[in-house]
Amino acid sequence: xxxxxxxxxxxxxxxxxxxxxxxxxxxxxxxxxxxxxxxxxxxxxxxxxxxxxxxxxxxxxxxxxxxxxxxxxxxxxxxxxxxxxxxxxxxxxxxxxxxxxxxxxxxxxxxxxxxxxxxxxxxxxxxxxxxxxxxxxxxxxxxxxxxxxxxxxxxxxxxxxxxxxxxxxxxxxxxxxxxxxxxxxxxxxxxxxxxxxxxxxxxxxxxxxxxxxxxxxxxxxxxxxxxxxxxxxxxxxxxxxxxxxxxxxxxxxxxxxxxxxxxxxxxxxxxxxxxxxxxxxxxxxxxxxxxxxxxxxxxxxxxxxxxxxxxxxxxxxxxxxxx
Amino acid sequence: xxxxxxxxxxxxxxxxxxxxxxxxxxxxxxxxxxxxxxxxxxxxxxxxxxxxxxxxxxxxxxxxxxxxxxxxxxxxxxxxxxxxxxxxxxxxxxxxxxxxxxxxxxxxxxxxxxxxxxxxxxxxxxxxxxxxxxxxxxxxxxxxxxxxxxxxxxxxxxxxxxxxxxxxxxxxxxxxxxxxxxxxxxxxxxxxxxxxxxxxxxxxxxxxxxxxxxxxxxxxxxxxxxxxxxxxxxxxxxxxxxxxxxxxxxxxxxxxxxxxxxxxxxxxxxxxxxxxxxxxxxxxxxxxxxxxxxxxxxxxxxxxxxx
Numbered sequence: 089x090x091x092x093x094x095x096x097x098x099x100x101x102x103x104x105x106x107x108x109x110x111x112x113x114x115x116x117x118x119x120x121x122x123x124x125x126x127x128x129x130x131x132x133x134x135x136x137x138x139x140x141x142x143x144x145x146x147x148x149x150x151x152x153x154x155x156x157x158x159x160x161x162x163x164x165x166x167x168x169x170x171x172x173x174x175x176x177x178x179x180x181x182x183x184x185x186x187x188x189x190x191x192x193x194x195x196x197x198x199x200x201x202x203x204x205x206x207x208x209x210x211x212x213x214x215x216x217x218x219x220x221x222x223x224x225x226x227x228x229x230x231x232x233x234x235x236x237x238x239x240x241x242x243x244x245x246x247x248x249x250x251x252x253x254x255x256x257x258x259x260x261x262x263x264x265x266x267x268x269x270x271x272x273x274x275x276x277x278x279x280x281x282x283x284x285x286x287x288x289x290x291x292x293x294x295x296x297x298x299x300x301x302x303x304x305x306x307x308x309x310x311x312x313x314x315x316x317x318x319x320x321x322x323x324x325x326x327x328x329x330x331x332x333x334x335x336x337x338x339x340x341x342x343x344x345x346x347x348x349x350x351x352x353x354x355x356x357x358x359x360x361x362x363x364x365x366x367x368x369x370x371x372x373x374x375x376x377x378x379x380x381x382x383x384x385x386x387x388x389x390x391x392x393x394x395x396x397x398x399x400x401x402x403x404x405x406x407x408x409x410x411x
Numbered sequence: 412x413x414x415x416x417x418x419x420x421x422x423x424x425x426x427x428x429x430x431x432x433x434x435x436x437x438x439x440x441x442x443x444x445x446x447x448x449x450x451x452x453x454x455x456x457x458x459x460x461x462x463x464x465x466x467x468x469x470x471x472x473x474x475x476x477x478x479x480x481x482x483x484x485x486x487x488x489x490x491x492x493x494x495x496x497x498x499x500x501x502x503x504x505x506x507x508x509x510x511x512x513x514x515x516x517x518x519x520x521x522x523x524x525x526x527x528x529x530x531x532x533x534x535x536x537x538x539x540x541x542x543x544x545x546x547x548x549x550x551x552x553x554x555x556x557x558x559x560x561x562x563x564x565x566x567x568x569x570x571x572x573x574x575x576x577x578x579x580x581x582x583x584x585x586x587x588x589x590x591x592x593x594x595x596x597x598x599x600x601x602x603x604x605x606x607x608x609x610x611x612x613x614x615x616x617x618x619x620x621x622x623x624x625x626x627x628x629x630x631x632x633x634x635x636x637x638x639x640x641x642x643x644x645x646x647x648x649x650x651x652x653x654x655x656x657x658x659x660x661x662x663x664x665x666x667x668x669x670x671x672x673x674x675x676x677x678x679x680x681x682x683x684x685x686x687x688x689x690x691x692x693x694x695x696x697x698x699x700x701x702x703x704x705x706x707x708x709x710x711x712x713x714x715x716x717x718x
Contacts, residue, residue: 151619158626162635163492169636170496178496209532292473298521299477305485314488315495408533 118220127221131229135202139233152237156190156245163314164253180256181341181349183249185313187242188337192307194238195278197300198231199286204297207407214406224283224392231282235275246344256345263343266370270339270377277332277381280388281307287388287395293409307333312351317359325358332380339373444543453548460552464522465559478560479567486510486568489635490576501669502636504580505662507572509634512661514564515599516654518557520624523603526553527611536611537714546700550607554600581667587678588664594685595657601692602653608699612706632658639674649675653688656681 105111140148163182167175207213217223249255285303289296308314310324311333317325328334329352338352353360353367360366368376399405435441444452468474489506530536539549572578582588610617631641631648632655638645648655660681676684707713 147616148619151623154623155626158630162626162630165630165640166489166492166636167496169640170493170498170502175496182492209529288473293467293471296477298517302477302481302485305488306481309484309488309491315492319491319495 135233187245198234199282267343274336461556464556524606598653604696
């Protein structure tokens, strides 16, 4: 008769101790990149399931699109009330800005809501935290699912803008290399800001559901989303220029609508006063996005580490609150 | 010797048995409450449910930044849109007034409509139903606590933005303006109570419905522009959305004589619409709660979580 312990002998990848009976530290190291990738993939899939498995596709589509389209319509009506439809180029400006903002809000809120969802609603955060998966990889994976939903919403808002609201768009004029570069760099910057807010939500109570939206509202003011930065006071314009989202939105506008209104340059803009140019060139946009995005990413990583340490110190990982 | 004889006598407070409200001859008699007892218990429920919301304001200081400063900046973004378009100054006033009222709407959908569903997920809902109080008292408490929370945010946005952007109000009928404001709040929180029951039935979908009720409602309510611009859609919104009708009436009263497309009913008519909304929403919410409770008891769903 075979001994039952044979199934977990050290010859196999089981849970048993090594044959010599001691502790093998190699087993605690995991498989590095492979484990990280697997954690990220599983978290992304889980995030998507949690976002979308509760309803039929049509309903989910309506939910995903109604918000960004309504945001764009608010601005279009505001524009029409004042100009009476006399500024079609400005209509393109606000439609593109609000479409992209849907993507930003999804990315920013995705990571923060993951913390709140898992800690307050499902009460699984502590279990996820102590699992062998890298916590940051899980968090980013869950956030990516929401970014995907936001990207669909942004694309459809742009399509609504072109087809229904008459935004002039020529696919033949798209600057594809610029679009590809700014999309990737922008995604990193959006996730970095999301991570920063996740760090905040790790410290706060249940009501922080609205914090990402509130922070998004503040960034909306300084990122040149729906009006040129030149109308802002000088110090706020400087703040805008060190925000990666400003350069990201400018880059996408420039890639999709070459020759359109610039949010960064123009009469009264700090950028124009400093450089003498009417607007930034594509190369300047990429370099500025790279620099500001790197700073945001480093700041987010540092804030997350500090928040993580404090949460462990004060027992906030399994905190639940109510009001 | 029996156990009963060895059990020590229960301590009494002022000569009364501390485990019942008043000395009674039997458990049946203890269960018969006077109207005063019922009213007092429900009043205590309102205070008790409002308490964590009001106290929470003072316990977590971060809300000052996230709930007051950031929403002010968000409102400012729309002010700058109008400035970029060189719009007349009253439009900036519209944005400021709309920005202040969003505090109440967000509170209604996040902390009223979703709340019963959230309580179910937290495991509190069955306790509410099992306690000797009316569930409407819980909803009133939530509404009152939420109103206090939102008022601070709304007042801050209104005061700061008025000072920073130089908004000038022109009010001829203060009493009507205050009356419309209070009616708007009553109708909003009445709608919140109704949605709380409906969201509980809809379960997990409620979370996404909350998302759906932000920007689309802002749009059809004419948050940042005169609602008359929306034509038929605006008229429909005025007849069913307290935010739309209340905001339009308040704008007409706070910027009397301002030149902008009106085309909507007079403030007095809109106040009457709000009165109807208050009655309808409160009656419907009470009915919806009764239906929900019966269904939930029949189907055993009061304590089912995360669905």
